Amino acid sequence: MPRLLIVHHTPSPAMHDLFEAVVAGANDPGVAGVEVVRVPALSATASDVLAADGFVLGTPVNIGYVSGALKHFFDTVYYPCLDATRGRPFGAYVHGNQGTEGAVKAIRDITTGLGWAPVGETVSITGAPDRAARERCYELGGVVAATIM
Numbered sequence: 001m002p003r004l005l006i007v008h009h010t011p012s013p014a015m016h017d018l019f020e021a022v023v024a025g026a027n028d029p030g031v032a033g034v035e036v037v038r039v040p041a042l043s044a045t046a047s048d049v050l051a052a053d054g055f056v057l058g059t060p061v062n063i064g065y066v067s068g069a070l071k072h073f074f075d076t077v078y079y080p081c082l083d084a085t086r087g088r089p090f091g092a093y094v095h096g097n098q099g100t101e102g103a104v105k106a107i108r109d110i111t112t113g114l115g116w117a118p119v120g121e122t123v124s125i126t127g128a129p130d131r132a133a134r135e136r137c138y139e140l141g142g143v144v145a146a147t148i149m
Helices: 013-026 046-050 066-080 103-113 129-145
Strands: 002-009 034-039 056-060 087-098 123-126
Touching: 002 013, 002 129, 013 046, 013 056, 013 087, 013 123, 013 129, 046 056, 046 066, 056 066, 056 123, 056 129, 066 103, 087 103, 087 129, 123 129
Parallel strands: 002 034, 002 056, 056 087, 087 123
Antiparallel strands: none
């Protein structure tokens, strides 16, 4: 069974709303036969990444960059997973109260180095998540899950 790994740092109600929308989308009834695994960024390991067929990454934007937790995840898994995970699909969502450009660029740069294949643009949310933001995250979870079916 294909496995979707959702690596997230969810320290706020806003991030929790977006995370729940991603999980719901990944578990949409139209997506069959995909195991959805949710692991906090500080707990995710290279073994988790190697066992997954695709990824969704979620992070708040802290001082214009990804959270320290997501950066730690990348630092931990980068070299052990570098060759073995090339070409695997991923999606990402970020949330900030101001600009999110730095975090979006960091995710793009790191995942390009890993050779992961984006399924679309990073979902970037500024301010309080509204219905449209949750729908975009739901769609993100569903698209990445459907990609690995």
